[in-house]
Amino acid sequence: MKLPPVALNGRIVRLEPLGYPHAEGLLKAAAYDEIWTYLDEPTPQTEADITAFISDALDGQRKGTRLPFAVLRQHGEEVIG
Numbered sequence: 001m002k003l004p005p006v007a008l009n010g011r012i013v014r015l016e017p018l019g020y021p022h023a024e025g026l027l028k029a030a031a032y033d034e035i036w037t038y039l040d041e042p043t044p045q046t047e048a049d050i051t052a053f054i055s056d057a058l059d060g061q062r063k064g065t066r067l068p069f070a071v072l073r074q075h076g077e078e079v080i081g
Contacts, residue, residue, distance in 0.1 A: 025079025
Protein backbone atom coordinates (compact mmCIF):
# COMPACT_ATOMS: atom_id res chain seq x y z
CA MET A 1 0.00 0.00 0.00
CA LYS A 2 1.33 3.43 -0.92
CA LEU A 3 0.69 6.14 1.64
CA PRO A 4 1.34 9.78 0.82
CA PRO A 5 3.60 11.72 3.17
CA VAL A 6 1.63 13.81 5.65
CA ALA A 7 2.46 16.19 8.50
CA LEU A 8 1.14 15.20 11.93
CA ASN A 9 0.77 17.92 14.54
CA GLY A 10 0.68 17.36 18.27
CA ARG A 11 0.80 19.62 21.29
CA ILE A 12 4.56 19.29 21.77
CA VAL A 13 6.00 17.90 18.54
CA ARG A 14 5.24 17.83 14.84
CA LEU A 15 6.08 14.96 12.50
CA GLU A 16 6.77 16.08 8.97
CA PRO A 17 7.92 14.13 5.92
CA LEU A 18 11.66 13.51 6.16
CA GLY A 19 13.83 15.35 3.67
CA TYR A 20 17.39 16.49 3.10
CA PRO A 21 16.73 19.92 4.68
CA HIS A 22 16.44 18.05 8.01
CA ALA A 23 20.00 16.65 7.74
CA GLU A 24 21.84 19.16 9.92
CA GLY A 25 19.34 19.06 12.77
CA LEU A 26 18.91 15.30 12.51
CA LEU A 27 22.66 14.74 12.72
CA LYS A 28 22.77 16.79 15.92
CA ALA A 29 19.75 14.99 17.39
CA ALA A 30 21.10 11.55 16.44
CA ALA A 31 24.54 12.03 18.01
CA TYR A 32 23.81 9.81 21.02
CA ASP A 33 24.89 6.16 20.67
CA GLU A 34 22.11 4.93 22.97
CA ILE A 35 19.52 5.99 20.36
CA TRP A 36 20.98 3.46 17.93
CA THR A 37 21.40 0.55 20.37
CA TYR A 38 18.63 -1.60 18.88
CA LEU A 39 18.87 -0.42 15.29
CA ASP A 40 20.89 -1.95 12.47
CA GLU A 41 22.44 1.42 11.71
CA PRO A 42 25.63 2.79 13.28
CA THR A 43 25.46 6.21 14.92
CA PRO A 44 25.80 8.77 12.12
CA GLN A 45 28.99 10.78 12.61
CA THR A 46 29.14 12.97 9.51
CA GLU A 47 26.90 14.85 7.13
CA ALA A 48 27.58 12.09 4.57
CA ASP A 49 26.35 9.48 7.09
CA ILE A 50 23.08 11.29 7.79
CA THR A 51 22.56 12.04 4.09
CA ALA A 52 22.93 8.32 3.35
CA PHE A 53 20.48 7.53 6.18
CA ILE A 54 17.92 9.96 4.73
CA SER A 55 18.51 8.66 1.22
CA ASP A 56 17.87 5.08 2.39
CA ALA A 57 14.68 6.15 4.19
CA LEU A 58 13.43 8.02 1.11
CA ASP A 59 14.24 5.02 -1.09
CA GLY A 60 12.07 2.91 1.22
CA GLN A 61 9.33 5.50 0.87
CA ARG A 62 9.51 5.29 -2.94
CA LYS A 63 9.26 1.49 -2.69
CA GLY A 64 6.26 1.76 -0.37
CA THR A 65 8.01 0.07 2.57
CA ARG A 66 8.61 3.13 4.79
CA LEU A 67 7.00 6.40 5.69
CA PRO A 68 9.88 8.39 7.22
CA PHE A 69 9.32 11.46 9.37
CA ALA A 70 11.44 14.12 11.01
CA VAL A 71 10.37 15.04 14.54
CA LEU A 72 10.36 18.77 15.26
CA ARG A 73 9.49 20.78 18.34
CA GLN A 74 6.08 22.28 17.72
CA HIS A 75 7.38 25.71 18.73
CA GLY A 76 10.77 26.71 17.41
CA GLU A 77 11.19 24.34 14.44
CA GLU A 78 14.12 22.47 16.07
CA VAL A 79 14.67 18.96 14.67
CA ILE A 80 14.78 16.58 17.62
CA GLY A 81 14.50 13.22 15.87
